[in-house]
Amino acid sequence: MSNTVGSEHRVGNQPKFRLFRPILAGATLRDRLIACLGALAGITLTGLICGWFFGEGPHIPLIVAPMGASAVLIFAVPASPLAQPWSVIGGNTISAFMGVLAAHLIPDPVIAIGVGVSLAIAAMSLTRCLHPPGGAAALTALIGGPAVTSAGFLFPLFPVCVNSIILVTLGVVFHKISRRNYPHVPAPAPANTHGTTDLPAALRVGVRPEDVDAALEALNETLDIDRGDIDRLLRQVELQALARTQGDLTCGEVMSRDVVTIDVDGSAEEARHLLIHHNIRTLPVTDEAGRLAGTLGLRELTLQGHTDLERVMSEARTARPGDPVVGLVSDLTDGRTHAVVITEDDRTIRGIITQTDLLATVTRLLSAKGVAPKELVS
Numbered sequence: 001m002s003n004t005v006g007s008e009h010r011v012g013n014q015p016k017f018r019l020f021r022p023i024l025a026g027a028t029l030r031d032r033l034i035a036c037l038g039a040l041a042g043i044t045l046t047g048l049i050c051g052w053f054f055g056e057g058p059h060i061p062l063i064v065a066p067m068g069a070s071a072v073l074i075f076a077v078p079a080s081p082l083a084q085p086w087s088v089i090g091g092n093t094i095s096a097f098m099g100v101l102a103a104h105l106i107p108d109p110v111i112a113i114g115v116g117v118s119l120a121i122a123a124m125s126l127t128r129c130l131h132p133p134g135g136a137a138a139l140t141a142l143i144g145g146p147a148v149t150s151a152g153f154l155f156p157l158f159p160v161c162v163n164s165i166i167l168v169t170l171g172v173v174f175h176k177i178s179r180r181n182y183p184h185v186p187a188p189a190p191a192n193t194h195g196t197t198d199l200p201a202a203l204r205v206g207v208r209p210e211d212v213d214a215a216l217e218a219l220n221e222t223l224d225i226d227r228g229d230i231d232r233l234l235r236q237v238e239l240q241a242l243a244r245t246q247g248d249l250t251c252g253e254v255m256s257r258d259v260v261t262i263d264v265d266g267s268a269e270e271a272r273h274l275l276i277h278h279n280i281r282t283l284p285v286t287d288e289a290g291r292l293a294g295t296l297g298l299r300e301l302t303l304q305g306h307t308d309l310e311r312v313m314s315e316a317r318t319a320r321p322g323d324p325v326v327g328l329v330s331d332l333t334d335g336r337t338h339a340v341v342i343t344e345d346d347r348t349i350r351g352i353i354t355q356t357d358l359l360a361t362v363t364r365l366l367s368a369k370g371v372a373p374k375e376l377v378s
Contacts, residue, residue: 024077031076034178038075042170043067049166050159064140066092067163069133074171078182080224082131085172085183089164091131095120096156099141103149113142186228192335200335207234235330243324251328252321254361255342255351261286264293268307271296282339284349285313291347292316297338318343321350325361332358 043063050062070092073083081087102116120138124130137160141148148155175182192200212230216223223230261284262271275283275298287293294313301312317331317340331337332355342351 034180035072035076038171038174038178039071041174042071042075042167045170046163046166050162054158054162062159063163064137064144064159066133066136066140066160067167069136070131070164070167073131073133074167074182075174077224078171078175078180079184079226079229081184081226082224083182083184085168087129087131088133088168089161090127090129091124091134092137092164093156093161094123094127094129095131095134095138096141096160097153098123099138100153100155102138103142104152109142113139116142184226186226187232188228206238207231239327239330242326242329249325249361249365250321251319251323251325251340251342251353252350254325254357255321255353256357257351259284259341259349259352261349262296262309264288264310264313266309268301268309268312271309272298272301275301280339280354282341282352282354284316284341284352285309286349290349292318292341292343292349295339295341316341318347319353320344325353325358326365328353328358329362 046067047063054062070088073080074088077083082091098119099116102112102119106112106115116138117135120134121130124134141155144155151158171182192198209227209231212227212234216227216230225233260274260278260280262274264285264287266285271283275281275296281297283296284292285294285296293310293316295316296309296313300314317337319328319340319342321342321344328340331340332353339352339354341349342353343349
């Protein structure tokens with residue numbers, strides 16, 4: 001039977017509904033509902049704040065139409081480079097100035113509107129604040145009516161710049177409350193932590209930054225995503241594919257269960273003895289209730305110079321017993337993490353998986369799939 005509007009259909013193994021079919025990758029119905037709430041609060045409060053400070057009246061536009069488009073970007077796609085604070089504030093303000101400039105220099109309104117928008121795109125590109133609503137801001141400066149015309153070169157400052165600053169500020173607050181990342185900061189690229197010229201382990205195989213640049217050049221298209229985010233996405237895709245094909249083996253099956261730990265009230269000398277005596281590089285630290293508080297290594301004990309373990313310990317990398325063991329690849333190849341502590345939701349320690357454990361496990365998995373030792377080494 002063919003699908004009808006509103007009926008369930010499947011993409012892969014996951015049921016989807018035609019009622020909500022997001023265009024943007026990663027978007028969910030929950031994300032869009034949050035965006036609606038954010039836009040409601042952002043636009044309403046922007047108008048109210050401008051009214052309180054600058055008064056109301058037909059001669060003063062409290063909020064300009066491009067703010068509606070800016071709100072879509074800030075609240076619906078906060079990770080977009082086009083939605084970042086400088087893009088919103090700089091893009092709208094500079095574009096409005098270009099529109100006012102075109103209106104003053106070009107008497108023919110038809111030519112002026114085209115020149116104003118084109119100048120806005122050029123100016124935003126040069127100042128690294130490309131923002132689609134900026135084109136509307138330039139056009140508003142040209143055809144906004146008597147209130148805009150009478151404001152002249154003050155129009156880009158108020159209401160455009162003031163509106164943009166308030167909207168961005170509200171966006172930062174809203175996303176903070178809703179526990180979302182805005183302004184968006186791309187994850188840093190893997191770095192070599194050993195002070196040598198070698199590439200970090202994660203970049204020696206698989207996708208590399210130059211591959212991303214070459215692919216973008218080959219596609220000959222401009223994508224609304226940061227290069228760093230593309231690289232991070234592709235690496236996550238690799239891990240997801242690995243987990244899908246090799247994900248039957250869980251952390252609980254691989255982990256060491258007899259975990260050497262130290263109480264948070266223990267001494268640095270005791271911690272150093274345990275690390276050397278058991279020939280381990282990561283020592284979990286437990287709190288008074290016996291739950292994981294952090295981890296220690298010889299590096300922390302040597303460099304920090306304190307005897308209080310709570311002050312020198314690092315934040316622990318953790319996983320759950322039911323998680324796929326191959327999901328630990330990114331953590332255990334970052335050049336810093338030597339072991340992942342396996343815990344329950346309440347941070348009760350169940351086991352530990354070291355880099356050696358992971359290497360032995362991956363070797364067995366590849367052997368089971370018929371990969372020859374020569375292929376593994378290469």
